[in-house]
Amino acid sequence: MTRLIDLEIDALRALETGLTEELALQSGNRMKLDLTRGKPARDQLDLSSPMDDVLAGNYIAADGTDSRNYGGLRGLPEARALGADLLGIDSQSVICWGNSSLTLMYLVADTAQRLGLWGDHRRWNLSASPKMLAPVPGYDRHFGVSDALGIELIGVPMTDQGPHMDHVEALVSKDPDIKGIWCVPKYSNPTGCIYADEVVARMARLAALAAADDFVVFWDNAYAVHDFEFPRAPLAPILELAREAGTEDHVTLFTSTSKITYAGGGLGFMAASERVLANMEARLSVFSIGPDKVSQLRHARFLSGRLEAHMAGHAALIQPKFDLVEEALTSELAGLEIASWTTPKGGYFVSLDTRPGLATRVAELAREAGLSLTPPGSTFPGGIDPEDRNLRIAPTFASLDDLRVAMQLLVLCVKLASVRDELAARA
Numbered sequence: 483m484t485r486l487i488d489l490e491i492d493a494l495r496a497l498e499t500g501l502t503e504e505l506a507l508q509s510g511n512r513m514k515l516d517l518t519r520g521k522p523a524r525d526q527l528d529l530s531s532p533m534d535d536v537l538a539g540n541y542i543a544a545d546g547t548d549s550r551n552y553g554g555l556r557g558l559p560e561a562r563a564l565g566a567d568l569l570g571i572d573s574q575s576v577i578c579w580g581n582s583s584l585t586l587m588y589l590v591a592d593t594a595q596r597l598g599l600w601g602d603h604r605r606w607n608l609s610a611s612p613k614m615l616a617p618v619p620g621y622d623r624h625f626g627v628s629d630a631l632g633i634e635l636i637g638v639p640m641t642d643q644g645p646h647m648d649h650v651e652a653l654v655s656k657d658p659d660i661k662g663i664w665c666v667p668k669y670s671n672p673t674g675c676i677y678a679d680e681v682v683a684r685m686a687r688l689a690a691l692a693a694a695d696d697f698v699v700f701w702d703n704a705y706a707v708h709d710f711e712f713p714r715a716p717l718a719p720i721l722e723l724a725r726e727a728g729t730e731d732h733v734t735l736f737t738s739t740s741k742i743t744y745a746g747g748g749l750g751f752m753a754a755s756e757r758v759l760a761n762m763e764a765r766l767s768v769f770s771i772g773p774d775k776v777s778q779l780r781h782a783r784f785l786s787g788r789l790e791a792h793m794a795g796h797a798a799l800i801q802p803k804f805d806l807v808e809e810a811l812t813s814e815l816a817g818l819e820i821a822s823w824t825t826p827k828g829g830y831f832v833s834l835d836t837r838p839g840l841a842t843r844v845a846e847l848a849r850e851a852g853l854s855l856t857p858p859g860s861t862f863p864g865g866i867d868p869e870d871r872n873l874r875i876a877p878t879f880a881s882l883d884d885l886r887v888a889m890q891l892l893v894l895c896v897k898l899a900s901v902r903d904e905l906a907a908r909a
């Protein structure tokens with residue numbers, strides 16, 4: 483395939499005509515296709531259906547707790563052990579509460595902002611304009627938490643090894659208003675990268691060189707065990723590294739079983755130093771007399787000793803979808819050199835970069851043809867991608883057949899927008 487920039491003008495015009503006709507033809511199918519939903523498909527949810535029968539009337543946890551009753555704000559020991567396994571830490575450092583890690587992230591950020599995480603004078607809202615760093619492209623709901631709390635976001639560039647740490651350190655060490663950073667360290671949303679050991683080590687030490695004395699790393703390890711190949715890819719242990727660096731009060735970890743069992747009926751986990759956990763427990767106790775420990779027990783028993791086998795079941799359903807995405811992008815776009823994309827080995831997303839200025843146009847063309855894409859810009863703070871080039875592809879929810887048609891449409895839209903862009907540039 484010839485690179486687009488090497489095509490003669492006549493060839494470009496002919497290509498534009500051909501692609502326009504093809505898109506009109508495909509749009510005629512009037513299918514409703516959707517690549518926006520980072521949700522498990524039904525067959526993935528079905529993998530956990532046997533969990534519903536696992537208690538079989540036995541509600542008593544290993545420590546004798548009747549899971550049906552109030553209490554146990556930090557969670558059942560076996561549920562905390564599950565969270566510890568997911569996060570690769572000790573279970574004493576884990577709280578299992580609620581069904582969503584996002585809720586816990588909001589609660590930690592809100593506590594840091596208004597009350598402080600450490601039981602002393604420090605709180606973010608003593609600063610006139612608290613800020614957080616957001617590696618971009620990143621997860622829009624993280625941005626939503628900061629926005630809701632009035633915390634300004636500063637985008638920092640991502641590399642394929644994680645956030646650009648020289649950049650991060652330079653900002654954090656100079657500005658005492660910078661209070662935290664959002665991280666998705668494994669199979670990052672949306673690029674799918676895994677933070678390199680060096681990045682994790684520098685992230686663990688970040689609070690020590692921060693100008694703020696109340697800096698917090700938000701370590702959202704949502705895709706900790708969501709590998710396509712096993713044994714699972716390793717991630718350096720940030721809490722251990724933070725303990726060595728004396729920064730353990732400034733690292734908070736999160737995960738959940740939302741994409742392991744049921745996205746709407748799973749378990750949320752957070753982990754931190756004892757000082758932070760004690761403060762969070764006190765905060766939780768204001769509005770909760772205890773989490774749903776029946777769900778905790780069910781999860782712990784269902785996944786005990788078979789977590790990897792269970793995740794292999796997910797991988798068997800998801801990987802063909804990611805392979806299909808990769809195949810469509812490579813076969814249709816690679817030679818033209820008009821886009822770049824990631825090829826993750828786990829997680830839920832593929833990140834696609836068009837030529838600068840074309841993401842919105844591609845999404846419009848796709849919408850006209852019946853394909854919904856995550857709104858361009860949503861992977862950036864304020865919903866604005868300064869280069870208007872990033873698109874997030876979420877392949878899990880669609881069936882393989884729908885995904886195939888959706889990807890055909892998507893590559894067609896990328897090609898057409900790029901050809902028109904090239905023609906405009908040469909006009």
Ligand SMILES: Cc1ncc(COP(=O)(O)O)c(C=O)c1O
Binds near residue numbers: 520585671702704739
């Ligand atoms: C990076 C990341 N964190 C958190 C979540 C949501 O997690 P939960 O369901 O535990 O709130 C998602 C969901 O897509 C995600 O991609």
